[in-house]
Structures are given as C-alpha cells and as structure tokens.
Ligand SMILES: [Ca+2]
Ligand SMILES: [Ca+2]
C-alpha cells in the first residue's frame with residue numbers, strides 16, 4: 001500500500017480493506033491492488049485489536065498494517081503485532097509494551113526525527129506518552145508528559161502542530177470544563193515534550209454547534225488547506 005491512500009479495519013473480523021488510491025470501492029483481491037481493484041488483506045488482528053499503520057522496516061517505503069492488542073484489566077502485556085508485507089497476514093514483528101491494566105493507547109510517529117517511524121503508547125492515568133524509536137527489545141526510549149485535563153474520553157493525537165522540524169508531536173483530545181459544561185479541547189504540545197500550560201503550548205476548542213460532542217472522534221491532517229491561516 002502506497003502512502004496517502006486509506007483503508008478500513010473491521011474489528012469484528014480482523015479484516016482490512018485498502019483502497020488502491022482512487023478513493024472509491026472497486027471490489028478487491030487479496031494480492032497487491034491494481035488500478036481496477038482494491039485490496040482485501042484477509043485477517044490480520046483479532047476482535048478488539050486497534051489498527052495501526054506505518055513503514056515498520058523503514059527500508060522499502062511501503063506503509064503496512066499492524067494492530068495493538070490489549071487485554072483490558074489484565075497483567076498480560078499489551079503487544080504491537082506488525083507486518084512488513086503488503087499482502088499476506090504474516091506477523092513480522094511483535095513488540096510488547098505494558099500490562100493491560102495501564103489502559104495504554106497506541107500512537108505511531110517519528111519521535112526522534114530520523115525518518116524512521118516508531119511506536120508509542122499513552123497512559124491516561126498519568127498523562128504520560130512513552131516512545132520507542134527502534135523495534136529492539138528493552139524499555140521505551142523516551143517519555144513525555146502532558147497534563148491530563150479530564151477524567152474521561154481522553155484520546156492521544158499525533159501530528160506536526162508547529163509546522164517545523166521532522167519530529168512527530170503529540171497532543172490530547174479531551175473533554176474539559178466544570179461539571180455539566182464539558183467541551184472537547186485539543187491540547188497540543190509545541191514540541192518540548194512537556195506541558196506546563198496552554199500559554200506555552202496550544203489549546204483549541206473546536207466543534208460544530210448543536211452536535212453531541214461526546215460522539216465526535218478526533219482526526220488529524222497535514223498543514224492547513226486554508227491559505228492565509
Ligand atoms: Ca479503490
Ligand atoms: Ca515497509
């Protein structure tokens with residue numbers, strides 16, 4: 001699968017459906033997609049897994065799939081299960097993180113800016129991101145702190161908030177405010193990997209009036225398409 005295409009993961013069956021790059025469903029084959037057919041990867045993952053994507057081997061430029069597997073409330077370690085193959089559900093790499101009781105949420109990014117993607121996790125109870133730059137055994141390489149501004153519905157997000165440099169930056173999408181008046185805020189790190197306050201970093205409130213904001217799910221994109229902003 002080339003960069004800048006998209007796909008969907010069915011968490012009930014562990015099956016992936018990847019677009020061939022034309023932005024519409026064309027029917028699918030199991031092998032490499034063609035100009036006239038999308039790709040059905042077959043099962044890669046189990047019900048409850050969280051989908052992730054990245055160029056895990058960093059040598060062929062191909063973005064491939066993976067899943068983050070967590071057994072909630074368990075002392076069993078979570079795992080990233082990743083494949084480097086563009087067809088076929090073989091697991092090439094397994095990377096363990098921490099116990100399911102930590103409620104880790106997976107993130108993917110180039111944390112050290114060397115052009116190679118790594119994985120990471122966010123621990124909601126402590127407001128901490130842990131990053132892994134290389135898929136070697138051993139502890140995570142770096143960590144960073146974010147204020148945990150709310151007690152529920154906190155989602156980690158990654159992107160390039162400052163628009164400079166090559167390191168992937170982190171943020172939180174979280175509900176914050178007094179009881180009964182909680183709204184979805186974006187808390188975006190400026191790259192310092194610490195979060196003293198909104199003054200040093202970026203905080204935004206964005207939602208369409210009249211919607212049930214509790215049902216909204218955040219998504220991040222590249223640089224703004226609105227000129228002048
Ligand atoms: Ca297509
Ligand atoms: Ca690759």
Ligand SMILES: [Ca+2]
Pocket residue numbers: 109110111112113114115116117118133
């Ligand atoms: Ca990297």
